Amino acid sequence: MYLRYTWRTGILEAVMIVVAALFFVPAYVLINLSFREPNDQAGPLELPTTFTLQNYADAWVQGNLGNALINSTVVAVVSVTALVVFASLASYPLARVGRGWSTAAYFGFLIGLLLPMQLALIPLYTTMRDLDLLGSVWGLVIYYIGLQMPFSIFLYTGFLRALPHEYEEAAAIDGAGAFGTFWRVVFPLLRPITGTVIILNVIAVWNDFLTPLLYLSGSGQQTVPVTLYSFVGQYVSQWNLVFAGLVISIAPILIVYFLLQRTVIKGFASGLKG
Known part of the structure; x- marks a missing residue:
């Protein structure tokens, strides 16, 4: 059975992508901060100035x-x-x-x-x-x-x-x-x-x-x-x-x-x- 790709399908996919991104943000922040040095003053969404595994x-x-x-x-x-x-x-x-x-x-x-x-x-x-x-x-x-x-x-x-x-x-x-x-x-x-x-x-x-x-x-x-x-x-x-x-x-x-x-x-x- 062939299903056409309609504008409703596109909107649904866009909403799902946005929701997935919102759920991914906390995981990204957690992993991002775990690679930072203690004195790194960058924002939580910014990449670390120096990556380190010492943490x-x-x-x-x-x-x-x-x-x-x-x-x-x-x-x-x-x-x-x-x-x-x-x-x-x-x-x-x-x-x-x-x-x-x-x-x-x-x-x-x-x-x-x-x-x-x-x-x-x-x-x-x-x-x-x-x-x-x-x-x-x-x-x-x-x-x-x-x-x-x-x-x-x-x-x-x-x-x-x-x-x-x-x-x-x-x-x-x-x-x-x-x-x-x-x-x-x-x-x-x-x-x-x-x-x-x-x-x-x-x-x-x-x-x-x-x-x-x-x-x-x-x-x-x-x-x-x-x-x-x-x-x-x-x-x-x-x-x-x-x-x-x-x-x-x-x-x-x-x-x-x-x-x-x-x-x-x-x-x-x-x-x-x-």
Whole structure:
């Protein structure tokens, strides 16, 4: 089918280009400032007078970004892996069992989306202290699993409700049990929504500032956002190091997103049905 290029199409393309440029400006400013020397007085949109990579080296060494990246990676990978396993397993009976307890349990999980996490900061802090998990990345892992579980179950359950039952019925005829049917038949079909769950939870965990500041305060273990905050002080703010550190911290998330881009779009298109 041949579609003519009309003036409306041209206007739409021009608007999209302008919007894309507006979204690109903050990224350009961030990268531009990360290559500047501390005493460069040029405007944020102007190119640096002298390009330098020293900001990246200083941010890496002074802020101990290497250790912070390892901590953030461990917390994000372990938390999101556990979320994918537990949330998908919990969502399967919630989506397939049509009894009253299933609906009640589902809405019970959804209540977790409505309650602000700040309400539980003090009780959770005292619990982590009593369990001797303060200053440990494993305390963060437990916290994020509980915090993000309702949202992950919401996504998985919506996707499963839109998934045909015929696949499971065929597996049951072949003699597969409920557990085997889920892992061998159902879970591979959850690939689109799993990609969405992964990227949204990774972003939430990776960018969180308050929780690591609260639970890892005073320890040598810190995540990337808290480490970057150390460059900003009451009297001296090392903005060149902050911008360089931000570029370093953003890179892993961008890589994960680009790898899962198609899967994320599929998950958004089909995972919220039903």
